[in-house]
Amino acid sequence: MSKFDLEARPIYHQREDAIRSHVLICFVALLIEKYLELNTKMSLRNIRLLVWNITESHIRDMVTKETFKFISPTSEIMNSPLNPLIKKWDLLPH
16 A cells, blocks of 8 residues: 555645545555455455446435335446445435
8 A cells, every 4th residue: 555545645735624535535545455454355446446337326206206216236346346345325226
């Protein structure tokens, strides 16, 4: 893991609360990535490539004003070591 992977620098924020928030978000992302890496035994690069293939569509019914969300998992992600975590956290409809 490097600063390039974390993408925490450079920070272009002016206010202290914005800077702290940015660093917090980057740190939480690092924790999540490390958790996924340790639990799936996959590299962060492979995890990112799999996750970037997830698409989501929102369709709004003009009569009822209800919005329906459709998530399209790829077969690669469902056949990867991420699958148990996806099912455990109920991230995608199966």
